[in-house]
Amino acid sequence: MTLIDGLQYANWSEKVFRQMRAGGVDAVHATITYHETFRETVLNIEAWNRWFEQFPDLIFQGRTAADVDLARETGRTAIFFGSQNPSCIEDDIGLVEVLHTLGLRFMQLTYNNQSLLASGCYEAEDTGLTRMGKAVVAEMNRVGLVVDMSHSGERSTLAAIDHSTRPIAITHANPASWHPALRNKSDTVLRALAESGGMLGFSIYPHHLKGGSACTLAEFCQMIARTAELMGVGRIGIGTDLCQDQPDSVVAWMRNGRWTKDTDFGEGSAAAPGFPPMPDWFQDNRHFGAIAAGLADVGFDTGEVAQIMGGNWRAFFEASFGRKAT
Amino acid sequence: MTLIDGLQYANWSEKVFRQMRAGGVDAVHATITYHETFRETVLNIEAWNRWFEQFPDLIFQGRTAADVDLARETGRTAIFFGSQNPSCIEDDIGLVEVLHTLGLRFMQLTYNNQSLLASGCYEAEDTGLTRMGKAVVAEMNRVGLVVDMSHSGERSTLAAIDHSTRPIAITHANPASWHPALRNKSDTVLRALAESGGMLGFSIYPHHLKGGSACTLAEFCQMIARTAELMGVGRIGIGTDLCQDQPDSVVAWMRNGRWTKDTDFGEGSAAAPGFPPMPDWFQDNRHFGAIAAGLADVGFDTGEVAQIMGGNWRAFFEASFGRKAT
Numbered sequence: 001m002t003l004i005d006g007l008q009y010a011n012w013s014e015k016v017f018r019q020m021r022a023g024g025v026d027a028v029h030a031t032i033t034y035h036e037t038f039r040e041t042v043l044n045i046e047a048w049n050r051w052f053e054q055f056p057d058l059i060f061q062g063r064t065a066a067d068v069d070l071a072r073e074t075g076r077t078a079i080f081f082g083s084q085n086p087s088c089i090e091d092d093i094g095l096v097e098v099l100h101t102l103g104l105r106f107m108q109l110t111y112n113n114q115s116l117l118a119s120g121c122y123e124a125e126d127t128g129l130t131r132m133g134k135a136v137v138a139e140m141n142r143v144g145l146v147v148d149m150s151h152s153g154e155r156s157t158l159a160a161i162d163h164s165t166r167p168i169a170i171t172h173a174n175p176a177s178w179h180p181a182l183r184n185k186s187d188t189v190l191r192a193l194a195e196s197g198g199m200l201g202f203s204i205y206p207h208h209l210k211g212g213s214a215c216t217l218a219e220f221c222q223m224i225a226r227t228a229e230l231m232g233v234g235r236i237g238i239g240t241d242l243c244q245d246q247p248d249s250v251v252a253w254m255r256n257g258r259w260t261k262d263t264d265f266g267e268g269s270a271a272a273p274g275f276p277p278m279p280d281w282f283q284d285n286r287h288f289g290a291i292a293a294g295l296a297d298v299g300f301d302t303g304e305v306a307q308i309m310g311g312n313w314r315a316f317f318e319a320s321f322g323r324k325a326t
Numbered sequence: 327m328t329l330i331d332g333l334q335y336a337n338w339s340e341k342v343f344r345q346m347r348a349g350g351v352d353a354v355h356a357t358i359t360y361h362e363t364f365r366e367t368v369l370n371i372e373a374w375n376r377w378f379e380q381f382p383d384l385i386f387q388g389r390t391a392a393d394v395d396l397a398r399e400t401g402r403t404a405i406f407f408g409s410q411n412p413s414c415i416e417d418d419i420g421l422v423e424v425l426h427t428l429g430l431r432f433m434q435l436t437y438n439n440q441s442l443l444a445s446g447c448y449e450a451e452d453t454g455l456t457r458m459g460k461a462v463v464a465e466m467n468r469v470g471l472v473v474d475m476s477h478s479g480e481r482s483t484l485a486a487i488d489h490s491t492r493p494i495a496i497t498h499a500n501p502a503s504w505h506p507a508l509r510n511k512s513d514t515v516l517r518a519l520a521e522s523g524g525m526l527g528f529s530i531y532p533h534h535l536k537g538g539s540a541c542t543l544a545e546f547c548q549m550i551a552r553t554a555e556l557m558g559v560g561r562i563g564i565g566t567d568l569c570q571d572q573p574d575s576v577v578a579w580m581r582n583g584r585w586t587k588d589t590d591f592g593e594g595s596a597a598a599p600g601f602p603p604m605p606d607w608f609q610d611n612r613h614f615g616a617i618a619a620g621l622a623d624v625g626f627d628t629g630e631v632a633q634i635m636g637g638n639w640r641a642f643f644e645a646s647f648g649r650k651a652t
Contacts, residue, residue: 038365038368039364039365042364042421042424043418043420045424046418046420046421046423046424049420049423049424050420092369092372094369094372094375094376095368095372097372097375098368098371098372098375098428101427101428101429102424102427102428103427
């Protein structure tokens with residue numbers, strides 16, 4: 001069974017990489033940047049290059065779907081780069097291709113705020129795609145950089161699905177019909193995503209879970225079963241949003257970047273500003289087996305479990321990361 | 327016969343690319359940056375990406391020696407990126423790998439001045455490799471970025487040959503024993519370069535030629551024949567230094583960058599500050615055939631002509647552009 005996680009932002013370390021191996025994780029979409037400029041993003045890539053050089057027996061940089069297979073064959077984890085905000089392309093569409101050459105494979109058009117490209121899910125007004133947003137989506141389509149709308153507003157997300165000539169992704173979110181968080185997605189969005197051939201990765205970040213950190217594995221898997229009925233079993237995967245070992249200063253950076261002098265608490269609150277504790281059944285990369293078992297328990301057959309745990313992402317990577325056929 | 331030019335810095339245009347095709351040029355090492363910062367260099371790469379997108383039937387980006395063969399097979403010219411100064415890596419060794427990933431295949435440790443890495447041929451004092459210079463050469467060796475000492479001082483060049491664990495290049499220069507320009511190289515350097523498996527590309531930039539623009543093809547080819555006796559016929563190629571269609575403001579940028587408020591005339595003078603006219607026998611990319619014929623006229627056999635016109639560079643690319651075997 002191919003095992004792919006559709007989003008993580010851990011405090012990367014040898015420990016985390018060894019846990020990926022212990023958990024049999026073949027590939028991870030790893031966030032490498034939020035509000036960083038292009039140059040700052042390149043510094044983050046340099047840090048990854050050092051990890052790749054230091055731990056060649058554990059990890060390597062993934063660029064194509066075939067690298068998922070190479071990871072399986074060589075007992076390593078392929079790391080695919082992604083950005084959770086378009087700050088890394090600044091105001092320069094030429095950086096889309098440059099960052100793709102450097103290995104970027106996913107880019108969110110927004111984090112929680114308005115960006116140059118579209119509107120985040122925390123804005124009062126949702127513009128849909130801006131002029132630059134439409135141009136950048138076309139360029140992302142051309143080079144093979146996946147549009148990720150995990151943190152975007154409803155109108156912007158529907159506009160991206162409509163405007164993009166290639167399927168897009170929501171790498172880490174759950175249905176709002178199950179848990180009505182701002183970051184979770186309406187059935188309208190999920191239906192449009194599925195009809196366009198896109199992918200949803202189910203998040204285990206507690207703010208996206210009904211019951212938060214206390215959500216049970218059975219509840220999580222029952223939600224997946226209901227979503228499979230809505231979207232089809234071929235359009236769903238896992239996107240844990242695992243932020244393992246991160247200090248709370250990191251979630252403050254995610255939420256505030258350099259855009260405000262006040263403190264935005266995002267999905268948290270002044271009383272609980274930090275990272276919430278993960279559910280006991282998913283603490284780190286060694287625990288994907290529990291999810292696979294939970295999916296079987298709610299009635300998915302072996303083939304369907306394999307699709308959800310990685311097969312669907314593998315097929316999506318195959319269709320998405322190369323140049324658009326002209 | 328494989329035809330490779332070891333250095334050009336033309337004012338790139340469809341006209342120049344069509345002349346490459348008309349001249350049967352399979353590959354060109356193209357300078358993409360001099361004194362530009364990393365971010366400015368990336369802007370230059372973006373400009374190249376636009377040309378690759380606009381003229382896919384004429385050119386494409388070369389990354390490996392196999393791309394030279396692909397160019398021949400598909401009737402196009404492979405463009406390999408190079409930098410004539412290490413400004414593009416700023417003070418950050420991590421940018422060596424990042425720029426290699428973006429396609430950089432040659433980098434001069436200096437232009438004419440002292441750099442963070444070594445000394446240029448116009449400095450009064452030659453430090454040899456600096457502390458950072460030694461570290462960067464090791465990193466260039468690791469990732470497969472060729473050390474180019476075309477504009478460096480004698481001591482720095484000998485130190486680079488000695489310190490580098492992979493053969494280096496002097497992509498565009500001639501023997502000083504033939505024409506004693508500051509930019510031309512001593513027999514000591516040329517002998518050390520050849521003994522270490524490095525490559526010399528013969529320059530047709532008039533300031534590097536005995537007699538300047540009036541130098542004849544026969545004189546140029548006789549100089550090559552004498553250098554082949556010194557270095558061996560396997561260690562030499564062409565590096566025209568063709569700066570076709572460039573306005574004189576560009577040679578002023580090459581020489582002055584942002585390092586002085588005065589005007590440095592480099593190999594020119596206040597009376598002749600601009601680009602000198604190229605010899606009548608080599609005006610543009612359509613004229614490599616004349617050089618091949620000239621080499622035959624001074625006694626090189628067919629196989630040797632093929633080596634000098636591109637075969638030697640092809641073999642050097644093969645040995646140089648990949649990761650160092652560990």
